[in-house]
Amino acid sequence: MSKEAPVAEGRIHEFVTKSGADTVEVGRKLVNLLAPPQLLILRGDLGTGKTTLVKGIAQALDAAEPDEVTSPTFTLLHEYDGTREGKPVKLFHLDVYRLEGERQLETLGLDELLTPDALVLVEWGEKFKSIKKKSTGEIAITSAGGDARKISVTLKE
Numbered sequence: 001m002s003k004e005a006p007v008a009e010g011r012i013h014e015f016v017t018k019s020g021a022d023t024v025e026v027g028r029k030l031v032n033l034l035a036p037p038q039l040l041i042l043r044g045d046l047g048t049g050k051t052t053l054v055k056g057i058a059q060a061l062d063a064a065e066p067d068e069v070t071s072p073t074f075t076l077l078h079e080y081d082g083t084r085e086g087k088p089v090k091l092f093h094l095d096v097y098r099l100e101g102e103r104q105l106e107t108l109g110l111d112e113l114l115t116p117d118a119l120v121l122v123e124w125g126e127k128f129k130s131i132k133k134k135s136t137g138e139i140a141i142t143s144a145g146g147d148a149r150k151i152s153v154t155l156k157e
């Protein structure tokens with residue numbers, strides 16, 4: 001795993017990983033960047049490692065062990081209680097891949113989730129205009145050949 005220099009204004013952070021375990025480790029490190037409240041879109045093709053990254057984030061928050069974090073593809077939403085810098089954090093992990101249209105999305109009550117102590121991570125969130133608008137940033141994962149992945153964290157102002 002290597003960390004590359006921030007690209008712009010310290011707001012974009014890039015990482016390259018070579019295995020799933022590497023990506024879990026990047027997830028653990030990322031928690032430093034993610035002061036709640038945050039609503040982040042996890043963007044990347046199927047199997048690039050979005051859920052794998054959340055395993056590390058959950059672990060660093062003492063919210064769940066990596067094995068306990070599974071894909072919310074069918075349940076839509078998983079919720080964990082953690083702590084960050086001594087303060088409670090609500091970790092919400094969503095996967096909206098199967099949702100069709102803003103009306104179905106509304107049943108999730110995304111607005112209610114985004115409390116001051118919340119870290120909301122939404123796989124496939126870029127499908128929805130409303131999520132893009134509310135998001136405080138995104139984490140994009142792209143394949144870099146074989147098991148290599150590039151992970152870019154962009155936080156809005």
Ligand code: ADP
Pocket residue numbers: 017018019020021022023044045046047048049050051052053071123146147148149
């Ligand atoms: P997604 O949620 O993006 O669909 P998952 O995290 O569920 O993807 O699955 C990613 C799969 O790819 C896992 O089986 C993981 O072990 C494997 N993998 C291989 N290399 C990497 C890597 N560098 N980063 C993340 N996952 C990787």
Ligand code: MG
Pocket residue numbers: 050051052071072095123
């Ligand atoms: Mg997933």
